[in-house]
Amino acid sequence: MKSETPVVKNKNYTVKIIGMGFQGEGVAKIEGYTIFIPQAIIGETVEVKILKVNKKFAFGKLVNVIEASPNRKEPRCKIYNRCGGCNLQHITYSGQLEYKTNRVMESITRIGKVKDVIVHHTIGMDEPYGYRNKVQLPVGICNNKNNNVAIGFYAARSHEIINMNICYIQDEVADKIIKLTRRWMKKNSIQPYNEMDGTGIVRHIMIRKAFKTGQVMVVLVTNGDKLPHKEDFIDIMTKNIDGIRSIIQNVNTERTNKVLGNKCRTLWGYDYITDYIDKFKFNISPLSFFQINPVQTEVLYNKVLKYADLDGTETVFDAYCGTGTISLFLAQNAKKVYGVEIVPEAIQNAIENAKINNVDNAEFIVGKSEEVIPKLMEEGVYADVVVVDPPRKGCDPKLLEAINSMKPKKIVYVSCDPATLARDLGILRNYGYKTAEIQPVDMFPQTAHVESVVKLNK
């Protein structure tokens, strides 16, 4: 019987890569039918083995690069092919930035149908490795090695832990802490968590390092209150880790994918570490949200401030404000800033952050932006400038409607997803807002994530 698709599972094909997908994978076509091939690069000719066939597209495995892109390079990481943490390490850094700029440009024109926009080249990092200030890894059993403890990222689309010794995108201190933790568990026969039956003790390890102060926090997530040999753990960490300031036990007994539970116990030192973004100080506790790449966060926030172009007379709304970090930046040059965020703990953090930085012209409100902002308007509070920084799914349509009836002079849109950004820019264009310029910023080198700051004028 004739196959309905032009490719067959487990067969090899030679294809030309004509595009790049959202996860940084190469895209090829055979008779108009799409094949996604991780680690293939636009412009290359490759041999692909088809692994999965759907009605409209297939997934394949790169078998051989026949004609390589000038942007291809040897990945620095030895477990890159198995680990689900990075997906662009096979591309030169300039090639990664080019991919990100093109992705924003393509989404804006194809999805948003927004034209005549300046999309600047993505701002990259001088050192695109070792940038993460936080790592959160599952702890489990390494089946193939005499029940050794495995600590590492999950493999892509799986819960298999890829045991790791070095991770090039996180600070070196994390590698050292992981090694010491593995050794401590082995020495004291501490059972890692088994997610199949919910037994074992240590579920995850979270490590945070404040880049500007050098302070280090280690959090062991345990499957209950019990943590045997904790004194030994404290002894090992305090003797071997420079900058250690906080050792925490977090208890999570739920059988879910959620990493952290609600209960934290400080085993040693402080219950928070302190870091700075630009001149602003932040106390970061285990459960608080803090930007992962502090170097690029400074770049991103200064761009927001530049695009907002405030003269000190304006009222500004910061929708989806998280722990109020952008609000603090805006408050430097505004008359008043209102930050709105759905998570009450984040608002609590935002209020504290304003206090420790002596910012008294920022007010924080808990609730959905799409509900709080219309309410503020009913009370006669209008904004001259609105900043939005929504999660991946983009802005709620009701919020965009509210912005339309408020008619601020300017909107600054911070986005972590070019597709939903493009959709929202299309809606805002219909409300009379012209997208003036877009600046992508590389917050997550070696991965396919793209962050953008957009300036819109009425």
Ligand SMILES: C[S@@+](CC[C@H](N)C(=O)[O-])C[C@H]1O[C@@H](n2cnc3c(N)ncnc32)[C@H](O)[C@@H]1O
């Ligand atoms: C991308 S984060 C932005 C955080 C912050 N602006 C920053 O730079 O750290 C998006 C935030 O929106 C919040 N959020 C999600 N839905 C929301 C809604 N409908 N209204 C208000 N906040 C919401 C999330 O809890 C999260 O803190």
